[in-house]
Amino acid sequence: MAQGAPTPLRSLSSEKVVGLSTLFVALAAFSWGLSGGIGGILTGQGWDPVVVSFYRGAIGLLFVLAWLAIRPHGSGLASGRMWFWSAIAGLGVAGNFTFYFLSIAEGSVAVAATLMYCAPVFVYLVSFALGLEKPTLFKWVAIAMVMLGVVLLTGIYDIGAGDVTPIAAGAGLASGLSYAVFIFGFKFAAPHGSPQAILVIAFAVLVVILFGLGDPDQTVAVLSTPSWPLFVILGVLGAGLSFIFYIIGLNHTAPAVASIVAMVEPVTASLFGVVFLSETLGALQVFGMGLILLTVTALSVYSSSQKQSVPPQPRAD
Secondary structure, eight states: OOOOSOOGGGGSOHHHHHHHHHHHHHHHHHHHHHHHHHHHHHHHTTOOHHHHHHHHHHHHHHHHHHHHHHOOTTOOTTOHHHHHHHHHHHHHHHHHHHHHHHHHHHSOHHHHHHHHTTHHHHHHHHHHHHTSSOOOHHHHHHHHHHHHHHHHHHTTTSTTTOSSOHHHHHHHHHHHHHHHHHHHHHHHHGGGSOHHHHHHHHHHHHHHHHHHHSOHHHHHHGGGSTTHHHHHHHHIIIIIHHHHHHHHHHTTSOHHHHHHHTTHHHHHHHHHHHHHSOOOOOHHHHHHHHHHHHHHHHHHHHHHHTTOOSSOOOOOO
């Protein structure tokens, strides 16, 4: 992909660049964690998860449009393949946002965020099926460990006593699967255009889909509700600055480091739920959460060390 004008990071020393890049990835993960908590507040107030997701994506669209306007070089907007795969990425991110907030509304922020963090497992399973990744014993054991963590976290082994409803668990896993769709769409679009152009198309697709699926009355009511500042903060943190920070940060951050730093998201979301939403988790749930987070991170680090990270990340123009 053609490279545009140098980013501000490239004028700094290599050590400072790496440090700032890692900080950007951490800020993105922290912002996504906070967005889960804010989404929990809004859905707790009775707002439709689809409407909450719509505004998160719509505000994010404004930010990536501005990014594309500032750096239009190498956009690839003339490429039909870029449009197609970007639209697939848009379907993925629309499902990711909506199922995530639905899981929060039906369960808790901690459970939803952790289940969404299972996305790399779905990526590996699809990659195995398509022949993009070679299955190994380590990968299968890691996937099994994540599945065990899901069982402990959701409590599905004891239906009568489980605090997590089937809808909450299913939506949480669906959000992870949707994020995997976004990853593949973004991966296949990347060779044909710039990240900012891909995100513009993806968020535009999200806005069109969720506007049609959402409650029209609630969509309009957001504009005059006292809660509108939360919607703005959600959009800025959850889709605007966070995606830009993450993509720019990945330019100079090793995939293994990014995988570890990304744990900031579910940890932040879980702490937000406990402190501000009075959510609680049992001992087995906490163990299951830790098992998922540590295993997914180890799987990502292992993949990076084998130079088989999924997917390879594009550079920001």
